[in-house]
Amino acid sequence: MKAVVDSFLLRALIGLVFLLVNIVSIYLLLRGHNLPGGGFIGGLMTGMSFLLLGLARGWTELQRELPVPPLRLATFGVALAAVSGAAPMLVGQPFLTQWQFHLTNVPLFREIHLGTPLIFDFGVFLLVSCITVKLIIVLARSTAGLPAFTPGEVPYYSSTLEDPIEHEPPAEESHGN
Amino acid sequence: MTNALTAPLLLPLGTALVCCLLVGRPSVERRVFIAASAAVQCAVAFWLAWRAFNGPPLVLPLGNWAPPLGIVLVADGLSGIMLCLSSVVSLACVLFGYAETPVEVEQPLRLPLMQLLAAGINLAFITGDLFNLFVAFEIMLVASYALLTLEANDRDIKEAFPYLAVNIFGSSLFLIAAGMAYTVFGTLNMADISRRAADMPGDFGALLVAVLLVVVFGIKAGIFPLYYWLPNSYPILHFSLGAFYSGMLTKVGVYVLLRMLGTVFPHTLTPIYTGLAWLAGLTMVLAVLGAVSRSFIRGILSFHIVSQIGYMVLAIGFFTPLAIGACIYYVIHHIIVKSSLFLIGGTAMYYNHTDHLPRMGGLWKASPVLGVCFLLQAFSLAGVPPLSGFWGKYLILFAGFKDGHYWLVLAALVASILTLVSMLKIWLGAFWEDVPRDGTIEPQTSGAARAMTAIVCALTTLSLAIGFGVGIFLPLAQSAADSLLDPAIYRRAVFNLTGKGAP
Numbered sequence: 001m002k003a004v005v006d007s008f009l010l011r012a013l014i015g016l017v018f019l020l021v022n023i024v025s026i027y028l029l030l031r032g033h034n035l036p037g038g039g040f041i042g043g044l045m046t047g048m049s050f051l052l053l054g055l056a057r058g059w060t061e062l063q064r065e066l067p068v069p070p071l072r073l074a075t076f077g078v079a080l081a082a083v084s085g086a087a088p089m090l091v092g093q094p095f096l097t098q099w100q101f102h103l104t105n106v107p108l109f110r111e112i113h114l115g116t117p118l119i120f121d122f123g124v125f126l127l128v129s130c131i132t133v134k135l136i137i138v139l140a141r142s143t144a145g146l147p148a149f150t151p152g153e154v155p156y157y158s159s160t161l162e163d164p165i166e167h168e169p170p171a172e173e174s175h176g177n
Numbered sequence: 178m179t180n181a182l183t184a185p186l187l188l189p190l191g192t193a194l195v196c197c198l199l200v201g202r203p204s205v206e207r208r209v210f211i212a213a214s215a216a217v218q219c220a221v222a223f224w225l226a227w228r229a230f231n232g233p234p235l236v237l238p239l240g241n242w243a244p245p246l247g248i249v250l251v252a253d254g255l256s257g258i259m260l261c262l263s264s265v266v267s268l269a270c271v272l273f274g275y276a277e278t279p280v281e282v283e284q285p286l287r288l289p290l291m292q293l294l295a296a297g298i299n300l301a302f303i304t305g306d307l308f309n310l311f312v313a314f315e316i317m318l319v320a321s322y323a324l325l326t327l328e329a330n331d332r333d334i335k336e337a338f339p340y341l342a343v344n345i346f347g348s349s350l351f352l353i354a355a356g357m358a359y360t361v362f363g364t365l366n367m368a369d370i371s372r373r374a375a376d377m378p379g380d381f382g383a384l385l386v387a388v389l390l391v392v393v394f395g396i397k398a399g400i401f402p403l404y405y406w407l408p409n410s411y412p413i414l415h416f417s418l419g420a421f422y423s424g425m426l427t428k429v430g431v432y433v434l435l436r437m438l439g440t441v442f443p444h445t446l447t448p449i450y451t452g453l454a455w456l457a458g459l460t461m462v463l464a465v466l467g468a469v470s471r472s473f474i475r476g477i478l479s480f481h482i483v484s485q486i487g488y489m490v491l492a493i494g495f496f497t498p499l500a501i502g503a504c505i506y507y508v509i510h511h512i513i514v515k516s517s518l519f520l521i522g523g524t525a526m527y528y529n530h531t532d533h534l535p536r537m538g539g540l541w542k543a544s545p546v547l548g549v550c551f552l553l554q555a556f557s558l559a560g561v562p563p564l565s566g567f568w569g570k571y572l573i574l575f576a577g578f579k580d581g582h583y584w585l586v587l588a589a590l591v592a593s594i595l596t597l598v599s600m601l602k603i604w605l606g607a608f609w610e611d612v613p614r615d616g617t618i619e620p621q622t623s624g625a626a627r628a629m630t631a632i633v634c635a636l637t638t639l640s641l642a643i644g645f646g647v648g649i650f651l652p653l654a655q656s657a658a659d660s661l662l663d664p665a666i667y668r669r670a671v672f673n674l675t676g677k678g679a680p
Contacts, residue, residue: 071197072198075194075197075198076198078190078194079194079198082187082190082191082194086183086187089180089183093241094180094237094238094239094240094241094676095180095183095187095237095239095240096239096240097240097241098240155202155285156202156285156286157285157286158284158285
């Protein structure tokens with residue numbers, strides 16, 4: 001399945017916008033502890049930037065280029081957030097206790113305030129962005145008439161003897177890709 | 178302060194994560210791991226409940242932020258009871274699912290999602306913060322949407338739409354109510370709300386928030402005008418999941434109603450209590466009529482959930498200490514009986530390959546043990562003495578009689594008799610009559626059927642123990658009710674905490 005409109009200008013522009021959106025979303029992730037922002041909003045922005053990418057490159061292309069399956073990364077994000085929340089319990093502190101480190105005399109930055117909430121927030125960021133990407137891909141595939149999951153994914157989403165919901169033959173390869 | 182309070186949330190969540198990250202496909206090892214985790218959750222829940230009963234409520238300030246700034250987890254007697262029930266039912270349903278579905282055909286996402294559902298339910302029971310409660314409801318509902326549609330076929334999946342629509346409507350309303358609560362009270366901590374609400378009697382905003390929250394949790398519990406989503410959506414689930422849904426999901430609504438009206442809001446909202454009592458009366462009678470009209474086991478049992486919710490909400494509507502104690506006892510009785518009836522239905526379906534009554538039959542000959550379990554649980558549900566349902570209903574009706582709600586008592590009696598009628602319908606159709614010509618029956622008792630019957634027997638024994646041990650369980654329920662109805666205990670436990678940001 002190819003992109004809807006194949007134009008060089010669109011692809012170049014979307015590549016640029018993708019970069020800009022992700023810079024902003026990482027900025028939002030980093031400032032989230034003290035100012036409006038955080039993992040959730042940053043994650044949503046990153047997820048939405050993949051919508052642009054998918055429009056420019058086509059959904060199957062995008063899915064093939066993703067280095068890890070998005071849902072695995074999302075689950076890893078939840079696990080990261082849960083572990084960072086549960087880790088303080090090992091030293092007898094309540095669940096979700098956080099610490100701040102203030103580094104002074106760092107070259108270039110002068111001083112940096114690092115906090116363990118960032119780990120938690122990064123987990124949320126991964127969860128939200130990857131779930132958004134997955135949702136977008138599944139929705140885009142089903143509006144384009146493709147089955148929601150690629151054949152390789154099916155074993156993780158359905159039991160072996162289950163009837164597939166779609167009864168059409170998989171039009172994946174014959175769809176002019 | 179005790180970190181153990183996070184276990185009811187973290188254990189199921191961790192189990193789900195391990196299943197998704199490390200073992201994506203169902204296997205025997207994964208099944209053993211999940212069953213072991215469910216058993217550990219059970220043990221932890223009983224330990225927490227034991228600690229909550231023998232002492233002040235357990236409180237944990239998350240991130241060491243002192244209330245009312247931070248979120249607190251609180252477990253008092255009622256939360257302890259609910260945690261125990263949810264973990265017992267979850268364990269039984271997980272084990273029953275193993276017997277019901279061979280490992281080769283198991284849906285890979287079913288058990289992880291079920292653990293996530295349990296995590297959401299447990300969080301709803303222990304949270305002490307209104308917005309956190311919303312989060313717990315969302316975890317629970319998202320998992321339940323996914324489970325509902327996971328194994329549904331094309332024809333059944335449309336029954337999930339009313340479920341989705343009504344619950345999303347309820348969640349939006351919940352969010353609006355939480356926002357209004359923050360405007361009116363300036364806090365979302367339940368203990369702090371109860372302190373501030375007590376200082377503003379007759380305030381219109383406070384009343385509005387209370388009404389909105391009661392409507393929201395009434396929808397979640399499935400009370401009269403908006404219960405249509407429930408009896409049609411639950412029958413599309415497998416029996417093991419249906420048992421978990423029917424046991425726990427609506428009861429979360431009942432628990433939160435108890436918590437809100439008992440602990441959070443002052444005990445002066447008489448119009449709300451009266452309204453709830455009458456709606457509950459209508460729910461009981463109308464839903465049981467629905468049950469009588471159905472002709473398949475899951476449909477009948479699903480309508481009964483709504484009808485039984487009516488009894489619990491009726492007790493909340495009477496709002497005397499006795500009635501609240503009876504309500505808690507009824508919840509204990511109901512969760513076990515209802516889940517075990519669903520599991521009995523699952524075993525019957527295993528024998529007959531269908532749960533459509535006209536095509537069932539011959540189960541009394543095939544498995545007399547199952548028949549005895551069914552009779553005991555059906556009579557208990559209908560309220561035949563000396564089984565557990567009788568004590569619950571008797572106490573609720575007694576509380577109603579003392580306050581002179583004669584019409585509601587009459588409605589409850591009528592609903593009770595109709596319950597018995599619809600249970601007899603299952604008895605005659607599935608157990609007593611011979612197999613009709615177009616029906617089938619499994620000729621031999623296999624290992625799977627024995628395992629299913631054993632689980633059903635265990636739950637029935639538990640239910641009998643609740644009925645005959647009414648002398649133990651009723652005082653437990655009553656002491657949980659007393660501490661629920663005394664906001665001072667809850668507030669003292671929460672505000673005694675010290676931490677960052679303490680005033």
